[in-house]
Amino acid sequence: MKLSERLELVLSFVEPGESAADVGTDHGHVPVELVRRTIVKKAVAMDVRKGPLSRATENIALAGLADKIETRLSDGVAKLLPGEADSVVIAGMGGELIIKILENGRHxxxxxxxxxxxxxxxxxxVRRWLFENGFVIRKEDMVLEDGKFYTVMDVRREKDADSEGKTVDSDVLSLSEDSRMLYGDYLIRTKNPVLLTYLKEEEAKLLRFIEDLSAKAGDSGRAAERLSELKLQLKENQEVQHEMQGDH
Known part of the structure; x- marks a missing residue:
């Protein structure tokens, strides 16, 4: 099965083990490939909607893995029981929804x-919520696909994270907390090339917006306020670029 670069990155993050659950499984491609590639022995494909779950069931059957992958109608991880999954994948949805799923999945x-x-x-x-709730981003990576940037995180409970997993890294403490939460300590520290591409594209956009607004700022209080916000974003962006490129 040919997967997108984003899903390939997601798969590469799953630690080999006994079992995994895929939340919002859609077509079921992630659990199918996790089992097919023997990354895990068994999996649970979960979705809140019956339509996608039905498609996932068909794809799982076509792959000959119905005995190893269970489909389950569930809002987030509500129907998942402790011990059923070593790893849980939550991908392809907005940050607010991921936070809600984690909040409701305290069990x-x-x-x-x-x-x-x-x-x-x-x-x-998401990064701030993780930090405030005792989770550690152990590893993080980015991919650029079809003009869009995607981020994948390996997240552990603080007690389970090794010394490599630092949500707040001493190596990038010269940056503001907002910058580190926005762009990611791990990505900055490892000088992630895709993040650097993202930063350069964002910088170019910010410069264009600032130029366009500068002409209006004198006539509009709201425009002046927005201009100030954009200049702050540009400053943070450039500081991160300098940190990654070693320009101190």
């Missing part, structure tokens, strides 16, 4: 060894 916090998260939006909020 799984102590038994799941690894959460593989790929927020499609509001990554800043």
């Amino acid at each position: 799984m916090w102590d038994s799941v060894k690894q959460w593989v998260l790929s927020p499609q939006s509001e990554i800043f909020k």
Whole structure:
């Protein structure tokens, strides 16, 4: 099965083990490939909607894996029981929804060894929520596919994370907390090339917005306020670029 680069990255993050659960499984491609590639022995494919779950059931049957992958109608991890999954994948949805799923899945916090998260939006909020609730981003990576940037995180409970997993890294403490939460300590520290591409594209957009607004700022209080916000974003962006490129 030919998967997107984003899903290949998600798969590469799942730690080999006994079992995994895929939340919001859609067509069931992730659990099928996890089992097919023997990354895990068994899996649970979960979705809140009957339509996608039905498609996942068909794809699982076509792959000949119906005895190893169970489909389950579930809102988030509500129907998942402790001990049923070593790793839980939550990918392809907005950051607010991922936070809600984690909040409502507290019964799984102590038994799941690894959460593989790929927020499609509001990554800043996800990182901050993780930090405030005793989770550690052990590893993080980005991929650029079809003009869109995707981030994948290997997340553990603080007690389960090794010394490599630092949510707040001393190596990047010269940056503001907002910058580190927005762009990711691990990505900055490892000088992730895709993050650097993202930063350069964002910088170019910010410069264009600032130029367009500068002409209006004198006539509009709201425009002046927005201009100030954009200049702050540009400053943070450039500081992260300098940190990654070793320009101190």
